[in-house]
Amino acid sequence: MKNITKTILLAVAMLCSVSASAQRTSGNPLFEGDYADPEGIVFGKTYWIYPTFSAAYDDQLHFDCFSSKDLVKWTKHPRIIDATEIKWLRRALWAPAAIEKDGKYYLFFGANDVHEGEIGGIGVAVADNPAGPFKDLLGKPLIGEIVNGAQPIDQYVFKDKDGTHYMYYGGWRHCNVVKLADDFRSIVPFPDGEMYKEVTPENYVEGPFMFIREGKYYFMWSEGGWTGPDYKVAYAIADSPFGPFVRKDVILQQDDKVARGAGHHSVVHNPRSGKYYIIYHRRPIDSNKRDNRVTCIEELHFDAEGNILPVVMTHEGVRKDRL
Numbered sequence: 001m002k003n004i005t006k007t008i009l010l011a012v013a014m015l016c017s018v019s020a021s022a023q024r025t026s027g028n029p030l031f032e033g034d035y036a037d038p039e040g041i042v043f044g045k046t047y048w049i050y051p052t053f054s055a056a057y058d059d060q061l062h063f064d065c066f067s068s069k070d071l072v073k074w075t076k077h078p079r080i081i082d083a084t085e086i087k088w089l090r091r092a093l094w095a096p097a098a099i100e101k102d103g104k105y106y107l108f109f110g111a112n113d114v115h116e117g118e119i120g121g122i123g124v125a126v127a128d129n130p131a132g133p134f135k136d137l138l139g140k141p142l143i144g145e146i147v148n149g150a151q152p153i154d155q156y157v158f159k160d161k162d163g164t165h166y167m168y169y170g171g172w173r174h175c176n177v178v179k180l181a182d183d184f185r186s187i188v189p190f191p192d193g194e195m196y197k198e199v200t201p202e203n204y205v206e207g208p209f210m211f212i213r214e215g216k217y218y219f220m221w222s223e224g225g226w227t228g229p230d231y232k233v234a235y236a237i238a239d240s241p242f243g244p245f246v247r248k249d250v251i252l253q254q255d256d257k258v259a260r261g262a263g264h265h266s267v268v269h270n271p272r273s274g275k276y277y278i279i280y281h282r283r284p285i286d287s288n289k290r291d292n293r294v295t296c297i298e299e300l301h302f303d304a305e306g307n308i309l310p311v312v313m314t315h316e317g318v319r320k321d322r323l
């Protein structure tokens with residue numbers, strides 16, 4: 001009897017320690033459900049992730065978002081905006097990009113998988129809270145035309161060192177940068193009068209992202225096809241937000257032991273711990289379903305010269321890291 005009790009106690013202790021250690025890392029995926037194109041951002045002491053709801057185009061009519069204090073425990077905020085608010089949305093609500101300005105939260109998004117002559121493109125919504133509810137700011141696209149061959153999707157809004165807001169965007173293998181007006185209601189000309197500058201790097205397909213580290217501009221993007229296994233993330237380092245963006249290397253790609261179709265990412269930085277994280281989507285190794293894309297996280301490492309080291313995809317994710 002004594003031995004049985006001892007065995008039971010040992011088993012309980014082992015279970016407790018497994019669950020305690022499981023809580024020490026985020027695990028991958030970070031949360032349940034098919035979510036792609038995750039845009040991570042820090043607002044105050046909270047991490048936020050704004051992803052695409054990954055489903056058939058006709059069913060992509062809303063966004064959910066997620067928040068966390070420590071990267072491990074995530075809270076879902078359902079339906080932060082949907083088709084009842086964006087009157088011109090028909091389908092394919094894609095790749096949100098959030099930014100805070102003057103106490104308001106702005107959510108840029110792509111809608112309708114727009115082609116020449118159709119209504120759709122990049123829109124913008126605003127809220128008093130990062131979890132919404134977001135209101136369509138314009139009631140129409142901010143950019144609805146196809147310029148330099150770039151489909152108006154996959155925008156990333158970047159605040160430069162001098163406070164200027166630029167928006168990088170583009171699908172179909174072309175990337176443009178535009179300058180946003182102070183109220184985010186329009187785009188304004190660059191000093192040379194141009195409205196759109198093409199900054200497409202070699203092999204670029206979609207999903208641009210930018211961050212500054214130690215004074216350098218890290219420009220990143222996705223290559224390959226998002227529906228297949230060969231999706232990947234590459235990057236360049238530049239001295240200016242306009243490039244030139246000379247492709248350095250691929251840093252994230254499929255791993256036959258872990259997952260395929262890894263790409264469309266973002267990067268968050270914790271200024272307190274100094275750590276950088278890449279948040280990206282991938283398709284589980286045992287899945288061939290196009291929309292079975294899940295949101296994952298890994299720590300991003302740099303070498304002494306500032307180059308980004310290849311990302312190792314894991315099932316464990318990252319450890320707790322409070323802001």
Ligand code: FUB
Nearest residue numbers: 052094095206207226264
């Ligand atoms: O999720 C919809 C589309 O898939 C995105 O806009 C692309 O970047 C690709 O990830």
